[in-house]
Amino acid sequence: MSKASKAAEENARLDHGVHTDPAALDELTDAASSEATEVGADGAVAGYRAGRTLRLGVELRRQLRRRRTQLVLGFVALLPFILVVAFEIGDANPNNRSGGFIDLATASAPNFVVLAMFVSGSFLLPMIVALYFGDTIASESSWSSLKYLLAIPVPRHRLLRQKAITSALLSALTLAVLPVVSLIVGVLWYGAGDAISPTGDSISFGQSVLAILLGTVYIMIQLAWVAGLGLLLSVSTEAPLGAVGGAVLVSILSQILDQITALGGLRDFLPTHFSFAWMDLIATDIDWTDMASGALSAVLYATIFGLLAARRFATKDITS
Template sequence: MSTVTTPDADAAVSRGSLPLRAEIRRQLSRRRTLVVFAVLVALPLVLVGAFALGGRDDGTAQRGFVDLAQDSGANLVVFALFASTGFLLVVVVALFAGDPVPSEASWSSLRYLLTAPVRRERLLRQKLVAAGLFSLAAFVFLPAWALLVGGIAYGWGPYVGPTGDQLGYPLLLARLGVVVVYLFLSLAVVGAFAFLLGTTTDAPLAAVGGGVVLWIVCAILDQITALGGLRQALPGHFAFAWADALAPTVDWSAMAQGALWSVGYSVVLVGVAVWRFLRRDVTS
């Protein structure tokens, strides 16, 4: 006796397939997830060890984030973010966003997921949401862990900025929340570009590397002053604008521009990725 399926029944099965919790479990079991968080665990420890070997600079001139890192755990957090914004966090986002789709393709499991049945747009959405969640978790984990390590190593004093202004812990934690959100938004363009590349290749390294290369190329172009105001449109031009959130009075202008440019690029890139993937032959 044959069973007749209706479009509504197929849609219901598709909606129930590949739940987000299953995708999160899949990504948690990946070795690269463990490696990413192992590196984030090691970073504050390496910084504390490096400062212990190098000693302390007690000069009277105005000091920057690196010079103030040993003043308190709060200052170590800020320096850890400063040191990782230009490359480490870029790699983290590119890895979480660019790896999932081409990895499935390289393992020949992508076509089986799509015949589960899982609608293509649902598969992309689940993987993109999972990538965003893991990236955000990494951005939250790094300052939280650095604060614990720095507090043990240097004490729990307030954050002291380069100009001598201080932020107590309740206000500092709120400002760090702003920093994390801004980093997530400003680096979204890296994840979106890596995600786009991931829908066009079976090589995870190409997708991840492409996202990192985009950031590096834009950083190089940003040094060309002849570009003038065009540099503001480059991804990464406002990468360190989060430092404004740690001033006594927050100037939102640079962060707003950086976030808007990044989100705008990300929407376009993800849209192209979906359009491309819906038309790609992934069954052969």
């Protein structure tokens, strides 16, 4: 950051009642004056490059150091162990080869992974994505640091893009931790057997690992609509809890409506209707229809919400 930019930031801090060292401010102001002759034809200070502001690596490391991120990653990694304890306390039968996915959870490691992804798919996974995206801009507003980021200056479109990419990477990392840890825990407790579906289909361990990988990728794509909605709410409010909670509530409402069979074909337009289409991968003859529909629906919703978020943030009056 140039000294001129630092001076602009310090002046902005004073305008909003944030005290700073007067001597330091005088030094920066003098430096800014001396650099006045270095302004280019486009009005930008010499040496300023928009592409060098808010670098992705810096923002990603900052978010990884946040206690929020560490707690979320820790809880997701701990969840498979909690499930194992629950099965050990209960009367689960490792030799069970019939029933639903919950009954089959202890049959093999792949089945245990499917259970972990199934029980967390309704609430936990959407909440994680909503947390990362809903908190991204709203938290800066709540900390009164957003106006300083823009005063550096970071272009608005770049700020939103860098924040969104960072949130996407954190979401992908967290969503990937669950099946990876679950598979390791499942192999240790239940062995590397075949994956068995409630329909009686059975696929080998190697095929099941590939199915789990594809299922994880599908979940990431399907939850893109939550990401887009969270980002839209994040640029629309200064309350992170409101943005995160709003996205989670919409997800819950969509799941409730999806249970109303009287809606018929209208349920196909709900963003959560194809949330569990990935379970079709645990079969000898895979039907890709629902997964394709779910991916397309999620991408369309995410695109609409993302464009609305970009438009809203580009015209929003930043006061905090």
